[in-house]
Amino acid sequence: MAISVSQIPHGDPNVDQLYAETRDLRLNGFLLFMVSDLVLFSSIIFAYLYLRNSGQGWPPPGFSRLDVAFAAFNSVVLFGSGVTMHFALENWKHGNFIKFANWMVATIVLGAGFLSGQGYEYWTLYQKMHVSWSGSGIFGASFFTLTGMHGFHVFAGVIYLTVLLLQATNGKYTQHKHFGLTAGTLYWHFVDVIWVLLFSIFYLF
């Protein structure tokens, strides 16, 4: 019968042994999940690039280019959250729990700030350029699909990090047993890296 770490009472030496035995397995599983997510993004990104290069120039006639200045600012907010998340995990590893909590809160706030910025950008596009998901051809459909999917990942990440912070506060993790925090950091970096790609293809090149 399979047994999980949570089923073993606290203080039982089997916890450490089982954690050590299953940690790599869980890490590989999480990395596989990220690879599958990468495949999902890649398929839509390649579809977008194909459509973009088979059309009549980009952006299509009738559309001006996106606001790069605001996107650069919003990108820095998200990339900054990647740095704060890295500091959070490092502080946890070194036993600085207060600093960990502060960096986690900073990460969550920056993630929420990015989402707010994206919401503002969507509103501006809709109000001023009349760009929408279904009424603006390939341009609107690809932009809103890809950035919306990424935005959903950021939203899920903000929830995920909030849960991790609450779990850490309630003593679920220790300095040497914190796979959940490692997975959260990996996920958040993944979301950042996907945005590097989306920012490049939609705003820069």
Next chain:
Amino acid sequence: MNILSIEHYLAIIGAIIVTVVAIIALKNDWKTPGLENQVFKVMLGLLALGGVLSFFAAIGVLGNFGGKA
């Protein structure tokens, strides 16, 4: 100073900070072993790249800085 200028300067300063900090973190973690740390190194490298791209976008070298939607 209007909002666009503030946004512009914050993007430049933020991009420099993110890039420098990501590179320092990458340097500090360079010799750490283990699969997860290898993934972290790749991610930090790409994060630094993102900071560089944001910087060039903010100073107007990449994209079309100032072109309002």
